Amino acid sequence: MTPNPILGCGIGLRFQHIDQILAEKPPIPWLEILADNYLTPGSVQQDYALEIAEYYPVTLHGVGMSLGASDPFNETYFQRLKALADRIQPAWISDHLCWTSAHGWVSHDLLPLPYTEATIKHVVQRIREAQDRLERRLVIENVSSYLQYQQSSLTEWEFITAVAEEADCKILLDVNNIYVSAFNHDFDPCKYLDSIPIERVQQFHLAGYEDKGTHLLDTHGAKVSDPVWGLYALALKRFGALPTLIEWDNQIPSLEELLAETHKAMETQIYAFA
Amino acid sequence: MPLLELQQRLISAIFQRDQLAAAANLVKTQGRLNSEQRVGIYRNSAHGILLDYLESLYPVSLELVGTEFFGRAAHNFIDQAPPTSPFLAEYGVGFAEHLAQLPALQELMWIVEVTQLEWARHAAWHTVNQASSDFTQLETLSAQEQAELRFQLPHSAQLLSSTAPIHSIWLAHQTEPYADKLSFEEIDLQTAEQVLIFREHRHLHQISLNHDDAAFLKAVQNQATMNELAEQFAEQLPWLFSIALQNAWLTGFTTTQPV
Ligand SMILES: [Fe+2]
Numbered sequence: 390m391t392p393n394p395i396l397g398c399g400i401g402l403r404f405q406h407i408d409q410i411l412a413e414k415p416p417i418p419w420l421e422i423l424a425d426n427y428l429t430p431g432s433v434q435q436d437y438a439l440e441i442a443e444y445y446p447v448t449l450h451g452v453g454m455s456l457g458a459s460d461p462f463n464e465t466y467f468q469r470l471k472a473l474a475d476r477i478q479p480a481w482i483s484d485h486l487c488w489t490s491a492h493g494w495v496s497h498d499l500l501p502l503p504y505t506e507a508t509i510k511h512v513v514q515r516i517r518e519a520q521d522r523l524e525r526r527l528v529i530e531n532v533s534s535y536l537q538y539q540q541s542s543l544t545e546w547e548f549i550t551a552v553a554e555e556a557d558c559k560i561l562l563d564v565n566n567i568y569v570s571a572f573n574h575d576f577d578p579c580k581y582l583d584s585i586p587i588e589r590v591q592q593f594h595l596a597g598y599e600d601k602g603t604h605l606l607d608t609h610g611a612k613v614s615d616p617v618w619g620l621y622a623l624a625l626k627r628f629g630a631l632p633t634l635i636e637w638d639n640q641i642p643s644l645e646e647l648l649a650e651t652h653k654a655m656e657t658q659i660y661a662f663a
Numbered sequence: 664m665p666l667l668e669l670q671q672r673l674i675s676a677i678f679q680r681d682q683l684a685a686a687a688n689l690v691k692t693q694g695r696l697n698s699e700q701r702v703g704i705y706r707n708s709a710h711g712i713l714l715d716y717l718e719s720l721y722p723v724s725l726e727l728v729g730t731e732f733f734g735r736a737a738h739n740f741i742d743q744a745p746p747t748s749p750f751l752a753e754y755g756v757g758f759a760e761h762l763a764q765l766p767a768l769q770e771l772m773w774i775v776e777v778t779q780l781e782w783a784r785h786a787a788w789h790t791v792n793q794a795s796s797d798f799t800q801l802e803t804l805s806a807q808e809q810a811e812l813r814f815q816l817p818h819s820a821q822l823l824s825s826t827a828p829i830h831s832i833w834l835a836h837q838t839e840p841y842a843d844k845l846s847f848e849e850i851d852l853q854t855a856e857q858v859l860i861f862r863e864h865r866h867l868h869q870i871s872l873n874h875d876d877a878a879f880l881k882a883v884q885n886q887a888t889m890n891e892l893a894e895q896f897a898e899q900l901p902w903l904f905s906i907a908l909q910n911a912w913l914t915g916f917t918t919t920q921p922v
Pocket of ligand 1: 530563566594636
């Protein structure tokens with residue numbers, strides 16, 4: 390089975406919308422399935438994911454690989470993810486350049502890594518192993534961050550570029566995350582974009598943040614903000630009209646409102662190349 | 664510092680408030696936030712993700728105790744029992760027992776019973792599919808097989824025996840117009856209820872059982888043989904069976920001794 394092409398602007402599949410999508414089959418170019426919620430074989434959840442994949446091109450997006458962790462990989466997680474991917478045949482699988490677990494505890498949050506040469510070595514080896522286990526090339530996403538470690542000696546863009554080059558994986562550029570981290574750590578987001586190798590980037594993410602006064606918080610709970618649309622236009626010019634996905638996880642809106650954001654992304658693409 | 668140690672320090676700060684300072688040593692102070700505040704953002708964010716999840720798991724309990732009380736109880740629960748699995752749906756078992764320890768709820772154990780019901784719903788929903796039932800082979804059993812004949816509830820079945828009317832309370836907090844729904848004020852909190860929850864395809868059933876049906880399903884769950892059921896329920900048995908079969912409360916049978 391050849392994976393379906395991923396083109397244009399899609400949405401992240403959220404449980405609240407599944408029944409409506411399956412009943413009405415609205416024209417959505419593609420869907421990103423949050424793999425972690427659908428991994429149990431024979432579960433009603435996985436049945437939903439399989440049914441969605443019958444009608445729409447899909448990618449699988451995870452938060453649980455914990456690629457940057459020092460704990461051993463969770464065997465069950467990888468077995469189930471591989472099994473789901475073999476059934477669904479997603480166009481690609483993505484997860485984050487971060488860690489989520491340590492000490493046997495799982496934070497279910499995306500925690501930043503120290504940007505050092507030693508970390509690059511560690512993460513590259515982990516991504517290679519994950520790619521071998523999944524028998525697929527991975528797509529890794531930049532996360533939002535609220536802290537910088539004392540020991541970090543590289544910028545985030547130097548770090549993600551080195552990791553992607555050495556692990557030979559692709560990059561999912563989350564434009565909102567770049568903007569949030571740029572504000573929180575006072576760097577120039579355009580410089581970040583300009584430093585990422587063009588051919589490594591596979592996909593964009595867009596989402597909304599919340600302004601906390603002292604920092605921006607990546608809540609995925611609002612519309613994409615104006616400055617992020619602006620940064621997205623710049624990203625399109627540099628990397629081309631790559632597949633783009635709207636993420637919305639808190640105060641989830643109606644499917645119609647969510648799809649309206651995808652239309653806005655398509656308009657931005659048209660203007661960017663007009 | 665090795666990555667392992669750095670990560671252990673940060674995750675300790677996420678799940679133990681008194682570890683914030685140790686993790687803050689790893690972090691730069693920049694802009695308007697000091698290093699401890701920056702680690703605190705992660706503590707809040709990880710707790711926030713888990714709190715949202717627990718609220719989605721226990722919506723009626725949340726309404727009964729209020730957002731503030733629920734939040735405090737949840738934060739303590741998260742610190743005492745951080746998740747250990749990447750499968751989030753496995754998290755949150757034991758929250759009812761955590762509530763049961765709280766002094767404020769000692770006279771309100773019916774709320775804890777509602778929390779148990781909400782976990783049972785979650786567990787039933789996440790139980791994996793089973794093959795559809797087939798009772799046609801029942802007619803061909805030998806006498807020896809008949810002696811060992813036992814019935815099975817759905818794999819997802821959760822049979823709850825509570826001192827409070829948990830099904831009625833749960834219904835009263837739903838927005839959908841269920842037929843047997845009463846308003847919360849109409850419910851007598853002293854009435855015990857027996858509740859069956861199970862999943863059939865994409866539908867979660869929740870039924871308040873009458874005394875006889877509950878006793879019958881309990882006996883089936885305890886692996887009573889056909890002969891034992893006949894002894895316990897006498898002439899009522901055919902009626903109990905037909906009700907259970909009509910409602911898909913039984914999904915199979917075995918003719919071998921349980922292990
Ligand atoms: Fe993202």
